[in-house]
Amino acid sequence: MAxxxxxxxxxxxSGPWPSFVTDIKRQxxxxxxxxxxxxxLELSFKDRITHWKHGGIVGVFGYGGGIVGRYxxxxxxxxxxxxxxxxxVNQPSSKYYSTENLRHLCELWERHGSxxxxxxxxxxxxxxxxxxxxxxxxxxxxxxxxxxxxxxxSGSNLxxxxxxxxxxxxxxxxxxxxxxCHHLTMHYQDEIHRPAFPYKFKFKFxxxxxxxxAALARSDFAVIGTWKDNIRIDQAAVKDYVAGNIVSGGGAHxxxxxxxxxxxxxxxxxxxxxxxxxxxxxxxxxxxxCTRCMHCLNVMPRxxxxxxxxxxxxxxxxxxxxxxxxxxxxxxxxxxxVSAENEFENVIEVIENIWDWWMEVGKNRERVxxxxxxxxxxxxxxVMGIEPIPQHVKEPRSNPYVFWQEEEVEGGWDRDIDEFRAxxxx
Amino acid sequence: MGYDPENPMADRITxxxxxxxxxxxxxxxxxxxxxxxxxxxxxxxxxxxxxxxGDECWTVRVGAARLISIELxxxxxxxxxxxxxxxxxxxxxxxxxxxxxSKDKVQPLMDDLASRGNKFxxxxxxxxxxxxxxxxxxxxxxxxxxDASGVVKAVMDELFDYFTSMTLPAQVRIALACCLNMxxxxxxxxxxxxxxxxxxxxxxxxxxxxxxxxxxAVASCPLxxxxxxxxxxxxxxxxTVKVNAxxxxxxxxxxxxxxxxxxxxxxxxxxxxxxxxxxSNAKSAPKFSKLVIPFLPNTPPRWPETVAACKxxxxxxxxxxxxxERIGEWAERIGWEKFFEKCDIPFTIKSIDxxxxxxxxxxxxxxxKYTSHTATYTG
Numbered sequence: 001m002a003x004x005x006x007x008x009x010x011x012x013x014s015g016p017w018p019s020f021v022t023d024i025k026r027q028x029x030x031x032x033x034x035x036x037x038x039x040x041l042e043l044s045f046k047d048r049i050t051h052w053k054h055g056g057i058v059g060v061f062g063y064g065g066g067i068v069g070r071y072x073x074x075x076x077x078x079x080x081x082x083x084x085x086x087x088x089v090n091q092p093s094s095k096y097y098s099t100e101n102l103r104h105l106c107e108l109w110e111r112h113g114s115x116x117x118x119x120x121x122x123x124x125x126x127x128x129x130x131x132x133x134x135x136x137x138x139x140x141x142x143x144x145x146x147x148x149x150x151x152x153x154s155g156s157n158l159x160x161x162x163x164x165x166x167x168x169x170x171x172x173x174x175x176x177x178x179x180x181c182h183h184l185t186m187h188y189q190d191e192i193h194r195p196a197f198p199y200k201f202k203f204k205f206x207x208x209x210x211x212x213x214a215a216l217a218r219s220d221f222a223v224i225g226t227w228k229d230n231i232r233i234d235q236a237a238v239k240d241y242v243a244g245n246i247v248s249g250g251g252a253h254x255x256x257x258x259x260x261x262x263x264x265x266x267x268x269x270x271x272x273x274x275x276x277x278x279x280x281x282x283x284x285x286x287x288x289x290c291t292r293c294m295h296c297l298n299v300m301p302r303x304x305x306x307x308x309x310x311x312x313x314x315x316x317x318x319x320x321x322x323x324x325x326x327x328x329x330x331x332x333x334x335x336x337x338v339s340a341e342n343e344f345e346n347v348i349e350v351i352e353n354i355w356d357w358w359m360e361v362g363k364n365r366e367r368v369x370x371x372x373x374x375x376x377x378x379x380x381x382x383v384m385g386i387e388p389i390p391q392h393v394k395e396p397r398s399n400p401y402v403f404w405q406e407e408e409v410e411g412g413w414d415r416d417i418d419e420f421r422a423x424x425x426x
Numbered sequence: 427m428g429y430d431p432e433n434p435m436a437d438r439i440t441x442x443x444x445x446x447x448x449x450x451x452x453x454x455x456x457x458x459x460x461x462x463x464x465x466x467x468x469x470x471x472x473x474x475x476x477x478x479x480g481d482e483c484w485t486v487r488v489g490a491a492r493l494i495s496i497e498l499x500x501x502x503x504x505x506x507x508x509x510x511x512x513x514x515x516x517x518x519x520x521x522x523x524x525x526x527x528s529k530d531k532v533q534p535l536m537d538d539l540a541s542r543g544n545k546f547x548x549x550x551x552x553x554x555x556x557x558x559x560x561x562x563x564x565x566x567x568x569x570x571x572x573d574a575s576g577v578v579k580a581v582m583d584e585l586f587d588y589f590t591s592m593t594l595p596a597q598v599r600i601a602l603a604c605c606l607n608m609x610x611x612x613x614x615x616x617x618x619x620x621x622x623x624x625x626x627x628x629x630x631x632x633x634x635x636x637x638x639x640x641x642x643a644v645a646s647c648p649l650x651x652x653x654x655x656x657x658x659x660x661x662x663x664x665x666t667v668k669v670n671a672x673x674x675x676x677x678x679x680x681x682x683x684x685x686x687x688x689x690x691x692x693x694x695x696x697x698x699x700x701x702x703x704x705x706s707n708a709k710s711a712p713k714f715s716k717l718v719i720p721f722l723p724n725t726p727p728r729w730p731e732t733v734a735a736c737k738x739x740x741x742x743x744x745x746x747x748x749x750x751e752r753i754g755e756w757a758e759r760i761g762w763e764k765f766f767e768k769c770d771i772p773f774t775i776k777s778i779d780x781x782x783x784x785x786x787x788x789x790x791x792x793x794x795k796y797t798s799h800t801a802t803y804t805g
Contacts (some may be wrong), residue, residue, distance in 0.1 A: 012576055015583030018705045020491040027495035034495075037565065038714055044564035045576065045726040054685035070566060086566065095516040099503035101450065102514075106496035106503075117497045119516050122610040125804075129493070129566055141429035144439035164518070168447075169453050169475055169483060171462040178447050189441035209707035213518050216712050217614040217705045227471065251467040252552030252764035255593040256751050270750060272709055292749035295708045295750070301464040312471050320608035322679055322783055323648040328614075328712055329525040345703040364642075 002033070004039035008046060024116065032204045033080030040078045058085055058133050060063070060140040063194040066151030067136060082115075083132040087139065088125040088152040089112070090185065090192075093178035094165040095120065104147055112139035123202065124162030125152035141353040150189075152209065155197050156365075158191040163205035164212040172297060173207025173223030174310035175338035181205045184351075185345055197355075197369075198362030208306065209294045215329070220368045221351060222315040222329040223338060227307035230287040231296070237303035238263075238283045241329070249299050267296050311337045315349060316380075317369025327369040332384060334391050343426070378403075452513040454483045454527040470534060470590050471548035472779050478596040481595070484532050484681050485525045488539060488546045489582070491558050491587060492520045493565060498545070505546075510533040515620045519557045521550050552592035555585050555740070560602035561610040563621075569678055571621030571695040572724050578602055580728040581619070581736050585686075597706070598740060606677050611693040614703035616753040617736055625694035626674040627687035631657045634686035643684035652680055652687075673782070697732050701739055701755030702765075713754045718766070720776035721767065725789045735771075742769040756801035760795075767797045 001026070021038070028034035040051050056069030068086040075082035089105070105126070109115060114130030119129040121150045132137065143149050148168045161184055164170070166177030168325060185192070191201075203325035204215035207225040215222035240246045241261060247254065248261040263283070268276045275289035276296065283303070285296075297304045313337055315329030336346060356366060372380045381388050390396075406413045430436060437504065458477035465475045473485040490498075502522055506514040509531060515523045520559070524535055539546040550556035558581065560569065563574025581600065588594065603610035604621040612618035634640075644652050644667060651673035657666045667687070669680075680687045703715030718739075724732040739753070746768055747756035757765040766773045779787045794805060 011727045012579050015579070016544055016586040016591075017579055017582035018489065018491050019579060020546065021579075023491065023493075023495045026497050030497070040571075041565050048570060048695070048726065049690050050564045050723045051572050052566065054568045054681070055686075060631075061434055062438070066759065067642070084566070087741060092444045092450055096450035096452075096455075097445055097512070097514055097516075098450050098504050099512040101445065102499055102503050106499050109496055117492055117494055117496065117499065117590075118500065118562075119490070119493050119520065119522075124518075131620070137431070137434060138429040144442060145428075145437075148442060149447075150440075150442045150446060162518070165515070167460040168451065169459075169460070169485070171464055173460075176460070182444070182447060189443055193441060197656050201483060211705050213613065214611070214705045216707075218611045236697045241691075247466065252592060252597075253749060254467070254552070255591045256469070256553065256595070258751070266749065293707050293709055298708055299750075319613040320613055321756040322601075322607055326611075326613040326714055332610075332737065373482065391503075395475055398565050413623075414563065414602045415495070 002038075003035035003329070005044060006038050007044040009038060016043070025117065025293075027115045029404040031110065032360070033114050033130070033424065034116065035086075036078035037114070037116065040072060040074060040338045042083055043074065043077070046143050047135050052084075056085075059135060060136055062179070063151060065157050065193060070130075070156055071355040079132050081130065084130040085115070085136065087120065087128040087131065087141065088154055088160065089128060090125050090150050090152040091120055091124055091162075091326065093163055093182045093185075094168055095124075097167070098262055101147070101168065105149075108139065108142050108147070122133030123152070123159050123161045137291075149191065150264070153192040153200075155195045156197045156202070157193070158197070159200050159202045160192065160215055161185050161205070164207050166207045170207055171301065172210065172306055174227055174306055175207065175223075175312050176340060177205040177206075177213075177223075177225070179340050180223060180338055180347070184348070186345075189339075197359060198363045200366050201355075201358075201368065203351075210298070213361035215318075217318055217328055218320075219318055219329065219378065220316065221354070222318060223312045224346065225306075225310065225312050225338075226292050226313065227310045228335050229307035229309040230284055230414045231290065231307060232305040233283060233285065233319070234305075235282050238300065239281055241303055242281065246302055250301050252298075268301050270295055288348050311335050314347075317372045319369050321365045324370065324373065327373070329369070330372070331391055332381075332386070333387055334389070353384055379420050447724040448515055449607065450513060450515075452511055452525050452527070456755060457481060458483070467551045467592070470554065471551055472536075473551060474529070481527065483525055483527065485523050486532065486535055486548055486767040487517070487550050487762055488522045488524065488537070489550055490520055490522050490546075490547055491575060491579070492560060493629050499614065502544070503547070505535070505538055505718070506654045508538065512749060513551070517557075519550070519559050521557050522546075522715055535638065547586070547589060549590040553594045553596055554590075554592045555588035555598045555600060558582060558591075558600045558602055558619075559610050560611075561604045561608075563604040567604060569607060569681060569690070571606075571623045571678075571690060572604050572697050573726065574604045576726055577619060577697070577729050577732060580730075580733050594740075594744050596750050596752050598743075598753065600736065607682065612700070612703075613714055614705045614712055616701065617713050617739060618703065619732060619736070620700060621695065621696045622698045623676040623689050623691070623695055624721065625682055625691045626651075626676070627678075628670050629657075629666060629668065630686040630688070631659050631664065631666050632686070635664050637661075637770055638684035638686050640665055640667060643667050643680055643687065646679045646683040646692070647676055648677065648679065649675060672748050692724070695730070696724050699732070699735050699739070702752075702757045706753045710752075710755055710758075716757075716762070717755075717777055718769075718771055737769075748799040754759065757797055763795050763797045763799055766799070773799060781800065 015303035118127035204219035700715035
């Protein structure tokens with residue numbers, strides 16, 4: 001039985017897309033505090049402004065992250081959401097679940113919280129929305145003891161790493177993104193749970209340059225699968241695509257009136273490096289010119305596969321616009337093997353090179369991409385102990401303002417003005 | 427024996443991390459990991475992955491709200507128990523994937539999903555609109571400039587046919603962030619719906635002393651608009667800050683650092699639309715989304731202006747773009763001047779960058795196209 005009138009929200013119960021309003025009402029029948037979620041949200045719809053207070057530091061003992069405090073600014077009207085804290089539970093790699101696991105989590109959240117969730121939050125965690133301060137420790141106890149699961153990150157720490165579904169169900173994944181994500185999550189539990197950084201730091205792992213987990217746009221440390229040999233071609237399948245026996249793009253465009261597949265127009269002419277051509281009915285690729293963008297593979301998945309010598313590129317420093325504008329991650333390591341066999345030791349070395357430097361020079365609330373901008377890419381490359389290569393830039397600089405070092409210049413910088421004047425009258 | 431508040435550190439378990447993913451794999455996934463050959467989208471929302479072994483994994487992708495109840499999750503579990511050996515997964519875009527190991531199990535699963543009202547729409551694959559990724563909005567955040575779940579519901583209702591079909595030139599990724607913090611980073615989306623503020627922060631002098639470290643508040647402003655100041659509260663002089671409103675770009679970073687500087691406002695807040703971003707490296711490099719509509723009002727419950735703007739852009743793109751062209755690639759090919767004309771969006775001075783690195787976006791060539799915008803010159 002509804003506790004508040006919600007005429008504005010009720011209008012979001014119609015239409016073909018699933019309604020979160022209908023869903024919250026359903027939950028409210030079992031968890032009455034959900035009526036107050038609807039009540040407060042209706043007030044926000046009416047007032048056109050949020051009714052949540054700023055912040056509130058809450059957590060569980062020993063952790064500096066994983067819980068985000070939230071309090072209503074109208075608790076007298078909506079006592080059910082007076083405290084309404086967020087709990088971030090670290091998701092399993094690629095977000096596969098057993099129903100047994102999910103049902104247990106639901107049962108815990110029914111016991112301790114509101115019953116509302118986000119599956120999942122933007123960084124990848126399971127987000128449990130809404131519980132009281134006094135429920136946090138009992139929830140955490142049950143999560144760790146009953147389920148053997150743990151909280152994710154928040155604040156100036158390593159945020160919960162995330163990955164695409166990797167090799168589990170994708171033919172393009174060039175490394176085991178799930179294992180890399182899981183291994184590093186376990187390796188860095190302390191960094192996830194106890195803030196020690198200048199600001200947040202995110203890992204994301206995408207198996208191929210299609211980048212389904214948006215690593216290049218969203219993570220401080222992006223590991224994106226690629227290969228170093230040649231695209232594997234099945235010429236018989238190429239012929240089948242050309243003959244129309246196999247639908248292009250795996251059928252991704254099946255609903256449009258695009259006409260018959262045309263390999264020249266749809267693949268060869270759209271290749272950004274023009275490195276493909278037909279010789280008779282065989283497709284040829286000059287792999288030395290290929291930048292591995294994935295377009296041809298996306299269009300002809302049965303004929304073209306990533307090369308067999310696989311690994312990843314590492315790009316560093318992405319972030320959203322606050323403050324100086326958005327940044328994509330910059331290519332730092334063009335190719336690295338990513339393997340569970342060495343327990344990702346070489347990847348860990350790159351990570352810790354970055355952290356050792358950033359924890360020393362990064363300012364408060366400065367993402368690593370901002371530190372890189374502040375000190376310059378040349379300095380960052382030196383810090384990383386790697387050789388500068390043209391792949392680090394789109395183009396060489398167009399200004400001549402090089403910060404020459406004294407030792408690079410013959411004779412150094414120490415000169416005698418009197419001796420200069422002896423030869424050059426003022 | 428559960429948590430004992432008298433003895434909180436006893437038998438404490440910490441730093442155990444997430445469960446190992448592999449124990450949640452459906453059998454066909456466990457058997458064929460790393461050995462997939464290719465995939466097909468056999469109909470909107472249905473994927474078939476073929477393995478070297480000949481095994482097939484059939485996936486039915488279902489849209490969901492991001493804000494969901496445990497009752498709904500339990501219903502998803504019922505479906506997975508009945509059809510998918512008790513396993514399921516979620517995508518990075520809040521979709522749910524139900525997997526079966528043969529084609530003949532697909533239709534019974536689809537029939538079950540369809541029997542449950544509109545809770546489980548099948549789609550979100552290929553050249554269509556998939557689920558909108560978004561943030562919390564008014565339902566759970568303290569800094570939003572707009573709602574999230576409500577706007578998304580309204581937009582997805584209108585674009586629903588594009589979720590259940592694959593008729594567009596390429597995939598279209600829509601994302602919503604309810605303020606400039608962008609915890610759902612929308613800055614590389616085909617269509618980005620972004621909550622913005624337009625009024626400078628107020629200063630709550632009665633509260634600032636207790637809740638705010640003034641140097642951090644001053645340092646939080648990227649434009650130096652926040653300065654130390656003094657004020658009188660109850661006859662006593664206190665240290666506070668003042669804001670040079672002329673320099674404020676309404677980013678809200680000061681409010682993040684100082685709770686005594688609220689800036690949300692029913693009239694000031696609303697939505698900006700940015701378009702043409704992409705994450706994938708396919709064909710062209712990843713691109714940022716560009717601001718094309720500087721402000722639309724907050725008009726709950728269904729935000730008709732925002733819905734119309736998204737639909738207008740999508741339909742102009744659907745009509746004009748070439749196969750495989752993302753919205754940003756289309757806009758770059760035809761020229762942004764043509765983009766504004768074809769989408770019937772008025773070009774305003776607010777789309778011309780005057781922040782840092784702005785010069786990179788100014789046109790420094792005589793190459794342009796004549797459009798309605800140049801009519802006053804060409805007479």
